[in-house]
Amino acid sequence: MTVVTQSAEVAATGAREYLTFRLDQEEYGIDILKVQEIRGYEPPTRIAHAPEFIKGVVNLRGTIVPIVDMRLKFNCSKADYNSFTVVIILNLRNRVVGIVVDSVSDVMELSPDNMRSAPDIESAIDSSCILGLGSVGERMLILLDIEKLMSSVDMGLVAVED
Structure with missing residues (x-):
C-alpha cells in the first residue's frame, strides 16, 4: 500500500528517480527506468576496429552486450578498474548495453x-544529451539522457527510430 501511495505522490509532483554514479570527480544521474541491473566489472571480449570507448562485449545470460567505458567516452583520465568499478546494464529501445562507471x-x-537547465558550454558530452543539473543539498548531479547518448551516431549501438 505504501508503494502505491509513493508512486502516486511521484506522479503528482512530477518527481523522477535517477540512479547516480561517479566518473572521476563528477556525479551523474540516469533514469532508473532504463537500468536493467548493476554488475561487477569483468573484462569484456575486445572487438576489432571498435572505437576505443567500446571496450568489447560480454555474454549476459545468452545476450551479447556491448560495453562502453564512460570515462573514455567523456574524455576523462584513463580508468583504473578496481573493486568499486561497476557495469550498469541498460535496456534502451529493446537493446541491451553496458556502461562502465x-x-x-x-x-x-x-x-x-x-x-535546472544545464549551462550551454562546450564539453565532451553532446549538450542535447544533458537533461539538466539536479541538486540535493550539497550534491550536484549531471542528469543524462542516456538513451539519446547511447544512440548518437558515433556510438553505433542503438538504431535511431523515426
Whole structure:
C-alpha cells in the first residue's frame, strides 16, 4: 500500500528517480527506468576496429552486450578498474548495453524544483544529451539522457527510430 501511495505522490509532483554514479570527480544521474541491473566489472571480449570507448562485449545470460567505458567516452583520465568499478546494464529501445562507471552511489528522487537547465558550454558530452543539473543539498548531479547518448551516431549501438 505504501508503494502505491509513493508512486502516486511521484506522479503528482512530477518527481523522477535517477540512479547516480561517479566518473572521476563528477556525479551523474540516469533514469532508473532504463537500468536493467548493476554488475561487477569483468573484462569484456575486445572487438576489432571498435572505437576505443567500446571496450568489447560480454555474454549476459545468452545476450551479447556491448560495453562502453564512460570515462573514455567523456574524455576523462584513463580508468583504473578496481573493486568499486561497476557495469550498469541498460535496456534502451529493446537493446541491451553496458556502461562502465567508477562507482554507483544511490537512487535519488528529484522533483522539477531540484532541477535546472544545464549551462550551454562546450564539453565532451553532446549538450542535447544533458537533461539538466539536479541538486540535493550539497550534491550536484549531471542528469543524462542516456538513451539519446547511447544512440548518437558515433556510438553505433542503438538504431535511431523515426
